[in-house]
Structures are given as structure tokens and as C-alpha cells.
Amino acid sequence: MRTSLKLAVTGIAAALVLTACSSGDAEPEESSTAGGGDEMMEFAEGSTMAALSEAGTITIGTKFDQPLFGLVGPDGVPEGFDVEIGKLIASKLGIAEGDIEWIETVSANREPFIEGGQVDIVVATYTINDARKEIVSFAGPYYVAGQALMVLSDNDDITSPDDLAGKNVCSVEGSTPAQYITDNYPDATLVTFAAYTDCLEPLRNGQVDVVTTDNVILAGYVADSDGEFKIAGEQFTEEPYGIGLALEDDEFRSWINDVLEEAIDDGSWLDAWNATAGEVLGDPVVPTIDRY
Ligand code: GLU
Numbered sequence: 261m262r263t264s265l266k267l268a269v270t271g272i273a274a275a276l277v278l279t280a281c282s283s284g285d286a287e288p289e290e291s292s293t294a295g296g297g298d299e300m301m302e303f304a305e306g307s308t309m310a311a312l313s314e315a316g317t318i319t320i321g322t323k324f325d326q327p328l329f330g331l332v333g334p335d336g337v338p339e340g341f342d343v344e345i346g347k348l349i350a351s352k353l354g355i356a357e358g359d360i361e362w363i364e365t366v367s368a369n370r371e372p373f374i375e376g377g378q379v380d381i382v383v384a385t386y387t388i389n390d391a392r393k394e395i396v397s398f399a400g401p402y403y404v405a406g407q408a409l410m411v412l413s414d415n416d417d418i419t420s421p422d423d424l425a426g427k428n429v430c431s432v433e434g435s436t437p438a439q440y441i442t443d444n445y446p447d448a449t450l451v452t453f454a455a456y457t458d459c460l461e462p463l464r465n466g467q468v469d470v471v472t473t474d475n476v477i478l479a480g481y482v483a484d485s486d487g488e489f490k491i492a493g494e495q496f497t498e499e500p501y502g503i504g505l506a507l508e509d510d511e512f513r514s515w516i517n518d519v520l521e522e523a524i525d526d527g528s529w530l531d532a533w534n535a536t537a538g539e540v541l542g543d544p545v546v547p548t549i550d551r552y
Pocket of ligand 1: 437473
């Protein structure tokens with residue numbers, strides 16, 4: 261495979277694409293400007309990074325209803341730690357924040373959206389695991405969460421998953437927490453919806469006793485609940501959050517891992533955390549990138 265380089269030059273204002281004529285075996289040379297940064301970047305010809313950088317846009321799947329990680333407010337702009345991680349990756353491609361196309365991914369459509377090309381990457385509280393690795397690739401982890409339980413504040417009956425027998429437990433289709441309850445607590449009655457916010461009203465009105473997902477997602481709902489909800493007990497799984505991308509794209513995966521490692525080293529990962537999830541969750545544990 262040829263390894264000539266394309267230059268993707270980031271600069272100011274209008275996009276400028278210069279294409280030198282190629283003839284015979286001569287290699288076409290292209291350079292393009294992409295808004296958003298002032299770094300000189302070089303990406304291997306034919307790579308996803310080169311294609312995205314030249315396009316000047318990236319489509320990122322994220323959650324729209326999870327405070328602290330991915331939440332769309334009244335202004336329609338998503339915010340949260342996942343969103344900041346997405347912006348960080350885009351900026352390293354020379355893509356400005358305003359040129360990112362955000363698409364809502366719920367838990368169950370993350371793999372299909374990556375496989376179908378509706379998104380370039382998914383940054384959506386997305387646990388890296390072996391079953392999913394059969395379908396998509398993961399860069400990361402960029403954070404490690406853990407499954408937990410959320411109940412009404414006056415409920416002291418449930419403090420661990422061992423208390424779930426006979427209880428109505430709400431979670432989300434296609435999520436690892438729902439799978440974990442099915443596999444390990446068959447005496448619980450699992451109720452699933454498309455998104456975690458769909459579980460909140462049933463919890464309030466007693467249709468379900470518990471909501472289960474990752475501790476950091478639940479912490480966002482607790483923080484917004486005005487004392488109505490609480491986390492019950494401790495986390496009982498590990499959920500390493502990865503950036504989902506196309507299965508075969510090892511080059512892109514490796515490059516995103518480089519971006520994450522650099523962000524951890526230069527403090528931008530911590531800045532992103534502190535500006536979002538860190539406001540409620542405090543200091544994070546720094547993850548170790550897993551280049552499987
Ligand atoms: N991290 C878990 C998962 O990827 C739960 C959170 C979610 O559904 O986004 O399934």
C-alpha cells in the first residue's frame with residue numbers, strides 16, 4: 261500500500277482546495293484548509309482523518325438526555341463531557357465546533373449508526389466490551405464508570421442489586437446495565453425504554469422501583485432532581501467508556517487513541533472534565549488507553 265501523504269492545512273476563513281494535476285504515475289498532491297485551528301496537520305492519504313479534515317466536518321453521535329455527558333439544552337446545543345471529547349477530536353482534525361454535526365444516538369442504535377455510516381464516531385457513555393467489539397471498534401477508554409442503582413430518596417429497601425428480586429427495574433434497550441440485570445438478576449422484573457429519561461417519570465410515580473445504569477449518568481439525574489432521587493449503594497460493574505468507530509478502521513482508532521493520550525498529558529482532558537461532569541462528580545480517575 262502506498263503511503264504518500266496528503267497535507268491538511270488548517271487555517272483561517274474560506275476553504276481552499278488546491279489540486280495539482282496528475283499525469284501518468286505522478287501522485288496527485290492536495291492540500292486543503294479546514295477551519296478551526298492553526299496547526300499544520302498531515303494525515304495519510306486515504307485515511308479517515310484525511311477525509312474528515314478535508315471535508316471540514318464530522319458527524320458525531322452522542323446522547324441528548326444525559327446531564328453531565330451529553331445533554332441538549334433549550335438552545336439546541338449539546339453539552340457535557342462526551343461532547344467535549346468529541347470537540348477535542350474534531351479540533352485535532354481542524355474542524356471547528358460549529359462544523360460538527362451532532363446526531364442523537366440512544367443506547368440501542370450506536371452500533372447500527374456506526375455500521376450504517378450515519379455517524380463518523382460515537383461518544384455516548386459507550387461501554388467498551390467484547391460483544392460490541394465484534395461489530396465496531398473502540399478508542400479509549402477516556403473514562404471508567406460503573407453500574408449503580410437510583411431510587412426515590414425515601415426508599416431505604418434497596419441498597420444493592422441483591423435487593424432487586426420482585427422489584428420493577430428500569431433501564432434502556434441495548435445497554436450493558438439492562439443486559440447485566442437480565443444475566444445476573446433474573447428475579448428482578450426488567451422494564452426497558454429507549455432512553456434513561458423515559459425511566460424518570462415511572463420512578464416518580466412508583467411504576468418502577470429502581471433505575472439502573474452507570475453511576476455517572478444517575479448522578480446527573482440525582483443532581484437535577486431537587487432531592488427527589490438518590491443513588492442506592494455502590495457501583496457493581498466497570499464500564500470503560502470508548503469512542504465507537506468503524507470496525508476495520510485501525511488507523512483512525514490508533515489516531516484517536518493518540519489524541520486522547522495527548523489530551524490526558526497536556527491537561528485538556530482534565531479541563532474538559534472539570535468544565536462538565538467534574539462540577540458534580542469531583543476529581544476523576546485518569547484512565548489508561550487500551551490499544552487492543
Ligand atoms: N455504558 C453503558 C452502555 O454503554 C450504559 C450507558 C448507556 O446506555 O449509554 O450500555
